Amino acid sequence: xxxxxxxxxxxxxxxxxxxxxxxxxxxxxxxxxxxxxxxxxxxxxxxxxxxxxxxxxxxxxxxxxxxxxxxxxxxxxxxxxxxxxxxxxxxxxxxxxxxxxxxxxxxxxxxxxxxxxxxxxxxxxxxxxxxxxxxxxxxxxxxxxxxxxxxxxxxxxxxxxxxxxxxxxxxxxxxxxxxxxxxxxxxxxxxxxxxxxxxxxxxxxxxxxxxxxxxxxxxxxxxxxxxxxxxxxxxxxxxxxxxxxxxxxxxxxxxxxxxxxxxxxxxxxxxxxxxxxxxx
Numbered sequence: 222x223x224x225x226x227x228x229x230x231x232x233x234x235x236x237x238x239x240x241x242x243x244x245x246x247x248x249x250x251x252x253x254x255x256x257x258x259x260x261x262x263x264x265x266x267x268x269x270x271x272x273x274x275x276x277x278x279x280x281x282x283x284x285x286x287x288x289x290x291x292x293x294x295x296x297x298x299x300x301x302x303x304x305x306x307x308x309x310x311x312x313x314x315x316x317x318x319x320x321x322x323x324x325x326x327x328x329x330x331x332x333x334x335x336x337x338x339x340x341x342x343x344x345x346x347x348x349x350x351x352x353x354x355x356x357x358x359x360x361x362x363x364x365x366x367x368x369x370x371x372x373x374x375x376x377x378x379x380x381x382x383x384x385x386x387x388x389x390x391x392x393x394x395x396x397x398x399x400x401x402x403x404x405x406x407x408x409x410x411x412x413x414x415x416x417x418x419x420x421x422x423x424x425x426x427x428x429x430x431x432x433x434x435x436x437x438x439x440x441x442x443x444x445x446x447x448x449x450x451x452x453x454x455x456x457x458x459x460x461x462x463x464x465x466x467x468x469x470x471x472x473x474x475x476x477x478x479x480x481x482x483x484x485x486x487x488x489x490x491x492x493x494x495x496x497x498x499x500x501x
Contacts, residue, residue: 238267241260241264241267242264244257245257246297248260249326253342254326254327255327255335255341255343256338256342257323258320258323258327261319261320261323262320265277265313268309268312268313268316269313271313272309272312273310276309277310277316292322292325293322293323297319299311299315300312303315332367332368336364336366339359339360339363343355343359345357345360345376352383354380354384354387354391354393354396355396357376357396358395358399358400361373361376361399361400362399362403365403373407374403377400377403377404380399380400381396381397381400384396389430392432392433394429394432394434394435395432395434395435395438397429398427398435398441401422401425402423402426402441402443404422405419405422405423406419406443409447416448416453419444419447419451419453420453422444423444423448423453423460424456426440426441426444427440427459431467439476440460440467440476443491445491446488446489449489450488454486457489458480458483458484461476461483461484461489462484465477465479465480
């Protein structure tokens, strides 16, 4: 991927954005997509504070169109232009779309390549030895996708335990939901007529105290989709009924639509309309 790395010129009002955007560009050019996304998240938080979160949501249709490999390059150019013009609302939308596009770039790597990038970018503890729940979650899924099931299961159990032990101010719900989803996936047995352990983990994954993070990210759905295909539709309806109010923010009715489809006996289309960051 060819990205121009010219030093950006900002006004004094834009100075806070300069370092993060240059880090995003440098890491994209090196195809270090995980580290690029981390720098982008820091930039996005600054833009939230400047533009206001209500002005930062791109149209859902724009998210759905981010399938082309060239999207990252064009979005990066658009983001740079918006910042140069001090159009912070447009920059904030571009930053969110760029994050989705980076997930697509990451998905084009092999599972082993993704795992290597994420192991480099995500420590499981901070400098003081405190657990880094977001890092543990990223590594848990990366190990699962790379076929390192024992390591993925160990990380999932540790993540669930650590998330359960902390207070609600740290928004543990998404990590509990995610960890229990992965543990349920590990227990899927296509040769069995019933999957009580996987179903139990699906129910447990809904047994969380929702915070704003779950409202923003939406619930994990990979286990629900797998169990639907395995004939456990009743368990999926129950799960979606509990989670239907905790929707992905750019489309607040998305999870409710999944629930209505499931209740009507129609398999929900979990993998259309949500970003790759949501579909877990």
